[in-house]
Amino acid sequence: MVIINLARRAHNHNWELDPITRSLLDTDFYKLLMLQFIWKHFPKTRASFSFINRSAQVRLADMIDVDQLREQLEQTRRLRFHKSELIWLAGNTFYGRRGIFEPAFLEWLECDFRLSDYELSTHDGQISLTFHGLWTETTLWEIYILSTINELRTRAALKDLSELELDILYARAKTRLWEKMARLRGVPCLRVSDFGTRRRHSFLWQEYVVNAMTDVLGQNFTGTSNTYLAYKHDLEAIGTNAHELPMALAAMAGDDEELKASQYRLLDLWQQTYQGELLILLPDTFGTTQFLRDAPDWVANWTGQRADSKDPFVAGDEYIAWLDEHGRDPKQKLFIASDSLDVDEILALHAYFAGTLRNGAAPSDFHQATDFLDEKKWSLERRIRFSAGWGTLLTNDFRNCNPRGDDAFDPASLVCKLNDADGRPAVKLSDNFRKALGPQDEVERYRRVFGLEGMAEIPVVT
Amino acid sequence: MVIINLARRAHNHNWELDPITRSLLDTDFYKLLMLQFIWKHFPKTRASFSFINRSAQVRLADMIDVDQLREQLEQTRRLRFHKSELIWLAGNTFYGRRGIFEPAFLEWLECDFRLSDYELSTHDGQISLTFHGLWTETTLWEIYILSTINELRTRAALKDLSELELDILYARAKTRLWEKMARLRGVPCLRVSDFGTRRRHSFLWQEYVVNAMTDVLGQNFTGTSNTYLAYKHDLEAIGTNAHELPMALAAMAGDDEELKASQYRLLDLWQQTYQGELLILLPDTFGTTQFLRDAPDWVANWTGQRADSKDPFVAGDEYIAWLDEHGRDPKQKLFIASDSLDVDEILALHAYFAGTLRNGAAPSDFHQATDFLDEKKWSLERRIRFSAGWGTLLTNDFRNCNPRGDDAFDPASLVCKLNDADGRPAVKLSDNFRKALGPQDEVERYRRVFGLEGMAEIPVVT
Known part of the structure; x- marks a missing residue:
C-alpha cells in the first residue's frame, strides 16, 4: 500500500506563487557589508539602479510573464529579516572576526529596512526596470532582481519540457x-x-x-x-x-x-x-x-x-x-x-x-x-x-544540456547597475573599453581624468 | 511549513525486506509461453537448472550477503499470480491474438503453480545455486534468480556511495x-x-x-x-x-x-x-x-x-x-x-x-x-x-558511471541454464565453440551428430 500525503497534494495543487527569493539573506554577502557602509556614511543619499540585459538577442519580455515578475517583486518587498538570521549575522564570525555588523545596524535592519519602489515596463521584447529611492533602499535590489529574472527565465524554459x-x-x-x-x-x-x-x-x-x-x-x-x-x-x-x-x-x-x-x-x-x-x-x-x-x-x-x-x-x-x-x-x-x-x-x-x-x-x-x-x-x-x-x-552551465537542443537554458548576461547618486550620473570605465557604463559625455570626462593606460579594446582612430 | 508524512517515515525506517521480485509477471514473456508449452506436453518431466557466473573475476559471494539472497528467494516463492494479472493474460492480445493462454493453464497458474526448492551455498567466492523439481516448477526460476542476483550486487555497490x-x-x-x-x-x-x-x-x-x-x-x-x-x-x-x-x-x-x-x-x-x-x-x-x-x-x-x-x-x-x-x-x-x-x-x-x-x-x-x-x-x-x-x-550500461571510478556497476555475465531433463544431461553447442554448455562427453557426441559447419572459434589442431 502506498499512503498518499493528501494534505501535501492538495497544497501543491493550490499554489498561487512559488517564491524565488525566500529570505533577504539570499543575496551576495558584500551587499550586506556595503549596506552597513552606506547606512553609516550615506544614510540620506539617493541612488537609482537599472536592470540591463547585455544579451540583446535574448528577448526576455517575450519569455517572462511580467505579471509574474511583479508578483515576485512584491513578494520580495514583503520579506523581513528573520530574528534567527539577524542573530546569526550578529553572532557568526566573518573572515575570522565576530561582531562585524554593529548592533545599531542590525536593529535598523530589523525595524526600519525596506526595499524601494520600482518602475517596471516592457519595450520591444525587453524588460525595463528601475529602482528609485534612498541608496539604502535600492542597493539590495540588485541581486534579488537578477536571480529572480534568471529563475523566471529558467522556469519558462522548463515549462516546455516533458518530465x-x-x-x-x-x-x-x-x-x-x-x-x-x-x-x-x-x-x-x-x-x-x-x-x-x-x-x-x-x-x-x-x-x-x-x-x-x-x-x-x-x-x-x-x-x-x-x-x-x-x-x-x-x-x-x-x-x-x-x-x-x-x-x-x-x-x-x-x-x-x-x-x-x-x-x-x-x-x-x-x-x-x-x-x-x-x-x-x-x-x-x-x-x-x-x-x-x-x-x-x-x-x-x-x-x-x-x-x-x-x-x-x-x-x-x-x-x-x-x-x-x-x-x-x-x-x-x-x-x-x-x-x-x-x-x-x-x-x-x-x-x-x-x-x-x-x-x-x-x-x-x-x-x-x-x-x-x-x-x-x-x-x-x-x-x-x-x-x-x-x-x-x-x-548556470546548462550549455548543450537541453534535450530539445536549443539555447533556452544558456546563461544570459544580465546586470543591474547604479545609474546615479545624489542626482549625479554614475560612471564605470573598467579595464575594458567596451565595458564602460554611463552617459557618453561623463564617460569621456572620466577618461580624461583617469587616462587610458593599461586598458584593453581601445578603438584605433586612423 | 513542511508537513512530514510521519507514517511513511516510520514505515521506511522499519523495512525488513525490500523485495526485488514483486510480481510473478516480472519475467521474460517467453518464459510464460514456454511454461504453457511445458505444462501441456511435459507436465511430469523433471528438469534442473543451475546458476552460472561467466565473469569469474567477479566474486559474487564476497559482494552479496547470501542470507539476503535466501530471503529474496523465499519472498519470491511466496508470490502468487494476482487475479488482475491473470485476467490481463487472458484478455490481452499478444502478437495480435487474444486467448493465447488457455483457460485451463491460467487456472493451473492460479491454483497449482509453485516454484521448486533450491540448493544454495557458496564456494571460493562464488554462489552455487541449483533448482530441482518438475520442469514446470523450475523453469521460471531462471529470470527471477538472474534479476535478483544482479540487483543484490547493485545494492551492495550502491551502499558504498554517498548521496x-x-x-x-x-x-x-x-x-x-x-x-x-x-x-x-x-x-x-x-x-x-x-x-x-x-x-x-x-x-x-x-x-x-x-x-x-x-x-x-x-x-x-x-x-x-x-x-x-x-x-x-x-x-x-x-x-x-x-x-x-x-x-x-x-x-x-x-x-x-x-x-x-x-x-x-x-x-x-x-x-x-x-x-x-x-x-x-x-x-x-x-x-x-x-x-x-x-x-x-x-x-x-x-x-x-x-x-x-x-x-x-x-x-x-x-x-x-x-x-x-x-x-x-x-x-x-x-x-x-x-x-x-x-x-x-x-x-x-x-x-x-x-x-x-x-x-x-x-x-x-x-x-x-x-x-x-x-x-x-x-x-x-x-x-x-x-x-x-x-x-x-x-x-545495465553503467560502465564508467561510478563516481568512485571502479567497475562495481559494470554488468557481469550471469546465466541460469538447464542441466538435465528426465535425468539426462542437457547440451547447448551454439554457433560459437566457446559458448558450448554440458558435460564434455555429451558435447562431443552432439558435435558428431550435428557437425561443426558454420561455427566460429573452432580450435585449430596442429
Missing part, C-alpha cells in the same frame, strides 16, 4: 558539474569559492552545486558569496565590496580633482568602517593601472586585490610588480579572479600564481588537475596567494 | 541513455525492443529505461520482454521461445537419430500448440548451418528467425539465402538479433537489412542516425524485416 526531458536536463548538468569538480579535486592549495548567485539557473540548483562542492572539494572550497546558503549550510560567507561604492563616491565628487581622489577616499572610509578587516582592493572601476600608479603608499597595506575586467594573468603580474615596488611581500597578499571563470582558467591561474612553472611550460599546459601532481612540471613555490571566485559557469 | 555520488551515478547513466536514444530517434522503420530483464541494473532502472524508450522512440520501440512492465505500462510483451526447449527435447531423445530430429520435432509441437502464431526460429542451439540445411521445407513457413550466437550480419545473410533457395520471399520474413547489441550495431544491422547500401558504403558507415536520412548513402529497399532485441547494454 523525461527535465530529468535528462538535470542529469546532464549534474554530469558536467561532476566532471568539473573531478578536475579540481586534489589540486594542492587550490582555493575556489561560489560567486554565482546573480546568474544562477535557480536557487535549488545553486544549493545543489554548493553542497556538491562542499562534499567533493572539502577545504579547497572556501565558501559562497550567498549569505543565505552560508547561513543554512554552515559555510563561510565570501565577498567584501563592489563597483557601486567607487562609482557613487565618484559621482558625488565636486570637481575633477575630487573625482580622481574619490577612489582612495573610499578606501579610507572603508578601512575606518571595518577596522582593518575586509581590505580587498577592486582597482578596475576607472582603470587598474592609474589606480595602482597613483595610490598612496598605505593602499599597499591592503590584504589583496580582486581583478574583474582585466586579463587576470596580466592583472596579477601587475599587482605583484606594484607590491614589489612598494616593498610589500606579494607572497603574503591575496589575488582574486572573478571574471567569467571556468575550470581551465581556474587551473591555469592557480598554476601561474600559486606555483612556479618549470621547463618553460605555458600556463595553458595546466589544464588537467593531474598536472598539478606532476612535480616535474611545477613546484609549489607560490608567487601570491590565489583564489578563484567562480560565477556563471559554476551555477 | 551525492549516487545522484551522479544515475545522472551519468541517464545522460548516456539519452545519447543512445537520440541516435536511434527518427531512424525510418527502425524496430527495437527491450530484452534486458535478466541483466538489468535494477527493476526501477529497467522501468525508467522502458518508459524513456516509449517516450522518445514512439512506434520504433516495439515493446519489452518484461511481462510485468508490459502489463503495467500498456506495452507489447515480446518474445517467443528459448534454448531450453530444444535442449530438453534433445536430452530426452532416445538415440542419435532422434537427437538430430528433435530440433524439428520441437518446431512441430510448438506450431501445434500456438496454432501458427509465435513462429520464430531459434536455430543456433546445435548450430545454425546444419539446422537450416537439413530442415524440412515447412520450416521455411515460419515467420522469422532470432540469431543469438552467430555474427548477426552473417546469420541474416545465411537466412535470406536459405529462404531464397526455398522459394520464400525474405522481404516478408523477420530477422531478430539479440546478442550483446548496442547502438552502433543496431544501426549498422538496420542499414544492412532494412535498406540497400549505395556506392559501396559499409555497414559500419551507418553509425549516426542522420545517415539514415541521407538518400545518397542508402535507400529504403528492405531485404528482410529487421528487429533488434536490446539487452544488457540497454538496461
Whole structure:
C-alpha cells in the first residue's frame, strides 16, 4: 500500500506563487557589508539602479510573464529579516572576526529596512526596470532582481519540457558539474569559492552545486558569496565590496580633482568602517593601472586585490610588480579572479600564481588537475596567494544540456547597475573599453581624468 | 511549513525486506509461453537448472550477503499470480491474438503453480545455486534468480556511495541513455525492443529505461520482454521461445537419430500448440548451418528467425539465402538479433537489412542516425524485416558511471541454464565453440551428430 500525503497534494495543487527569493539573506554577502557602509556614511543619499540585459538577442519580455515578475517583486518587498538570521549575522564570525555588523545596524535592519519602489515596463521584447529611492533602499535590489529574472527565465524554459526531458536536463548538468569538480579535486592549495548567485539557473540548483562542492572539494572550497546558503549550510560567507561604492563616491565628487581622489577616499572610509578587516582592493572601476600608479603608499597595506575586467594573468603580474615596488611581500597578499571563470582558467591561474612553472611550460599546459601532481612540471613555490571566485559557469552551465537542443537554458548576461547618486550620473570605465557604463559625455570626462593606460579594446582612430 | 508524512517515515525506517521480485509477471514473456508449452506436453518431466557466473573475476559471494539472497528467494516463492494479472493474460492480445493462454493453464497458474526448492551455498567466492523439481516448477526460476542476483550486487555497490555520488551515478547513466536514444530517434522503420530483464541494473532502472524508450522512440520501440512492465505500462510483451526447449527435447531423445530430429520435432509441437502464431526460429542451439540445411521445407513457413550466437550480419545473410533457395520471399520474413547489441550495431544491422547500401558504403558507415536520412548513402529497399532485441547494454550500461571510478556497476555475465531433463544431461553447442554448455562427453557426441559447419572459434589442431 502506498499512503498518499493528501494534505501535501492538495497544497501543491493550490499554489498561487512559488517564491524565488525566500529570505533577504539570499543575496551576495558584500551587499550586506556595503549596506552597513552606506547606512553609516550615506544614510540620506539617493541612488537609482537599472536592470540591463547585455544579451540583446535574448528577448526576455517575450519569455517572462511580467505579471509574474511583479508578483515576485512584491513578494520580495514583503520579506523581513528573520530574528534567527539577524542573530546569526550578529553572532557568526566573518573572515575570522565576530561582531562585524554593529548592533545599531542590525536593529535598523530589523525595524526600519525596506526595499524601494520600482518602475517596471516592457519595450520591444525587453524588460525595463528601475529602482528609485534612498541608496539604502535600492542597493539590495540588485541581486534579488537578477536571480529572480534568471529563475523566471529558467522556469519558462522548463515549462516546455516533458518530465523525461527535465530529468535528462538535470542529469546532464549534474554530469558536467561532476566532471568539473573531478578536475579540481586534489589540486594542492587550490582555493575556489561560489560567486554565482546573480546568474544562477535557480536557487535549488545553486544549493545543489554548493553542497556538491562542499562534499567533493572539502577545504579547497572556501565558501559562497550567498549569505543565505552560508547561513543554512554552515559555510563561510565570501565577498567584501563592489563597483557601486567607487562609482557613487565618484559621482558625488565636486570637481575633477575630487573625482580622481574619490577612489582612495573610499578606501579610507572603508578601512575606518571595518577596522582593518575586509581590505580587498577592486582597482578596475576607472582603470587598474592609474589606480595602482597613483595610490598612496598605505593602499599597499591592503590584504589583496580582486581583478574583474582585466586579463587576470596580466592583472596579477601587475599587482605583484606594484607590491614589489612598494616593498610589500606579494607572497603574503591575496589575488582574486572573478571574471567569467571556468575550470581551465581556474587551473591555469592557480598554476601561474600559486606555483612556479618549470621547463618553460605555458600556463595553458595546466589544464588537467593531474598536472598539478606532476612535480616535474611545477613546484609549489607560490608567487601570491590565489583564489578563484567562480560565477556563471559554476551555477548556470546548462550549455548543450537541453534535450530539445536549443539555447533556452544558456546563461544570459544580465546586470543591474547604479545609474546615479545624489542626482549625479554614475560612471564605470573598467579595464575594458567596451565595458564602460554611463552617459557618453561623463564617460569621456572620466577618461580624461583617469587616462587610458593599461586598458584593453581601445578603438584605433586612423 | 513542511508537513512530514510521519507514517511513511516510520514505515521506511522499519523495512525488513525490500523485495526485488514483486510480481510473478516480472519475467521474460517467453518464459510464460514456454511454461504453457511445458505444462501441456511435459507436465511430469523433471528438469534442473543451475546458476552460472561467466565473469569469474567477479566474486559474487564476497559482494552479496547470501542470507539476503535466501530471503529474496523465499519472498519470491511466496508470490502468487494476482487475479488482475491473470485476467490481463487472458484478455490481452499478444502478437495480435487474444486467448493465447488457455483457460485451463491460467487456472493451473492460479491454483497449482509453485516454484521448486533450491540448493544454495557458496564456494571460493562464488554462489552455487541449483533448482530441482518438475520442469514446470523450475523453469521460471531462471529470470527471477538472474534479476535478483544482479540487483543484490547493485545494492551492495550502491551502499558504498554517498548521496551525492549516487545522484551522479544515475545522472551519468541517464545522460548516456539519452545519447543512445537520440541516435536511434527518427531512424525510418527502425524496430527495437527491450530484452534486458535478466541483466538489468535494477527493476526501477529497467522501468525508467522502458518508459524513456516509449517516450522518445514512439512506434520504433516495439515493446519489452518484461511481462510485468508490459502489463503495467500498456506495452507489447515480446518474445517467443528459448534454448531450453530444444535442449530438453534433445536430452530426452532416445538415440542419435532422434537427437538430430528433435530440433524439428520441437518446431512441430510448438506450431501445434500456438496454432501458427509465435513462429520464430531459434536455430543456433546445435548450430545454425546444419539446422537450416537439413530442415524440412515447412520450416521455411515460419515467420522469422532470432540469431543469438552467430555474427548477426552473417546469420541474416545465411537466412535470406536459405529462404531464397526455398522459394520464400525474405522481404516478408523477420530477422531478430539479440546478442550483446548496442547502438552502433543496431544501426549498422538496420542499414544492412532494412535498406540497400549505395556506392559501396559499409555497414559500419551507418553509425549516426542522420545517415539514415541521407538518400545518397542508402535507400529504403528492405531485404528482410529487421528487429533488434536490446539487452544488457540497454538496461545495465553503467560502465564508467561510478563516481568512485571502479567497475562495481559494470554488468557481469550471469546465466541460469538447464542441466538435465528426465535425468539426462542437457547440451547447448551454439554457433560459437566457446559458448558450448554440458558435460564434455555429451558435447562431443552432439558435435558428431550435428557437425561443426558454420561455427566460429573452432580450435585449430596442429
